[in-house]
Amino acid sequence: ILNVEQSPQSLHVQEGDSTNFTCSFPSSNFYALHWYRWETAKSPEALFVMTLNGDEKKKGRISATLNTKEGYSYLYIKGSQPEDSATYLCAFQGRDDKIIFGKGTRLHILP
Amino acid sequence: DSGVTQTPKHLITATGQRVTLRCSPRSGDLSVYWYQQSLDQGLQFLIQYYNGEERAKGNILERFSAQQFPDLHSELNLSSLELGDSALYFCASSVLFGTIYFGEGSWLTVV
Numbered sequence: 001i002l003n004v005e006q007s008p009q010s011l012h013v014q015e016g017d018s019t020n021f022t023c024s025f026p027s028s029n030f031y032a033l034h035w036y037r038w039e040t041a042k043s044p045e046a047l048f049v050m051t052l053n054g055d056e057k058k059k060g061r062i063s064a065t066l067n068t069k070e071g072y073s074y075l076y077i078k079g080s081q082p083e084d085s086a087t088y089l090c091a092f093q094g095r096d097d098k099i100i101f102g103k104g105t106r107l108h109i110l111p
Numbered sequence: 112d113s114g115v116t117q118t119p120k121h122l123i124t125a126t127g128q129r130v131t132l133r134c135s136p137r138s139g140d141l142s143v144y145w146y147q148q149s150l151d152q153g154l155q156f157l158i159q160y161y162n163g164e165e166r167a168k169g170n171i172l173e174r175f176s177a178q179q180f181p182d183l184h185s186e187l188n189l190s191s192l193e194l195g196d197s198a199l200y201f202c203a204s205s206v207l208f209g210t211i212y213f214g215e216g217s218w219l220t221v222v
Contacts, residue, residue: 034210043113044201044213045113049210097166097167100156
């Protein structure tokens, strides 16, 4: 059974602070690691797709890193803003193209 | 707007009944994925089709079936419905091994 684990499950962060969370995935059969942002009452929206060990991606204040050898990825948010409140999902994409999601990290930004 | 269209948006039906959820992928996308989101569960992968053929199967119950038609739209059929089948069903589409784009989901309530 393929397990994609995200931690923490939930996180409260003061506005202006920086934060990060983790996604762990199997290191075998790896093709890509995806990060998605999911706001309440909307559908998940793609942030990053990373395929190479050591990949780093950045979009504004959000960045992500990838370590395929040890099977983890970090998502960083710098200077959190209220609009960053959402659930952040990571997803493992295998060489069979199957995409398996973690349960997400629910981020709450406190004013 | 992701370009992925799902219908219906909301559906209420009785136990034992059968329903069909429909998905039209983004223009040019050959892959269609179905996911189930229920209370306290992450996005559970059900099934994937690529250009009309089943490509990968996840935790899809035998009471559920899906297909992708020549025009690339897909249908998820849920039969002998039980209360526990109440969930948000997402369809997503992509090019092979690409970022997946989600529809807005179909809310199914079984009463």
